[in-house]
Amino acid sequence: MIPLSYYLILSGIMFLTGVIGVLLRRNIIIILLSVELMLNATNINFVAFSQYFHNVAGQVFVFFTLTVAAAEVAVGLAIIIALYRAKSTINIDEFQLLKW
């Protein structure tokens, strides 16, 4: 039996990698991929706790997370295509219309 804390540390590492990827990279696609990393980290937590507490509700929540992730990808990639059409780049340094 693997201790629960091992799963928590693994998902912590994944989540940190995702956060650093969002902050560090300038390619919008990589930023969306980092968001996927963070969502997967939370999913691992949900499933680990579900197994630990013998409660299937955690797995149902993973299901909902998956739905939201799919919606996020569809809308996010549509936004990226619209941005690329407007500026011919997906480097986020170029998109600063709303910055002050």
Add this chain to the structure above:
Amino acid sequence: MEQVFFFYFAVVIAATSVLVVALRNPIYSTLALLIMFFHVAGLYVTLHAEFLAAVQIIVYAGAILVLYLFVVMLLNLKQDVRYHRQWPMAAAVGVILVIEAVVLTAMKGWTTPAVAAGTETAIAGAGNTEAIGDVLYTTYLFPFEVASVILLVAMIGAIILAKKDIGEREA
């Protein structure tokens, strides 16, 4: 044996998630994410969540990743400068988060909390898929319907956003 599987999956997941962030070419990053999704599915199998493992492969690896690859290849990107101008800020935030995680782990120790009484649902007899379906269509019926509305909104939103000139055709 269980430990061997867990550490194999954990090491591969951690390594590929670092690769996703560190690789320069978006296609390689996406493929690293694909490997990570498969290993997360393997981790779900070791956690006795077989249904979620199948869904992980079908939805994440089969649908979401293909969508990413499609967009990466559609945009035909040149390799750009890797890191953002604000990287010192990002490094500072990352270091702070790592310290916080280490401190929290060290403070709580390696003890695991006791299982709260009354939270257990009987899933021993039924299979995993059956148990999930049972809970999903009774307790979580309303969130399930909301999820379908979210998918509908995402579909309409994606079509409208990606369409070039809606309403001004032949203009």
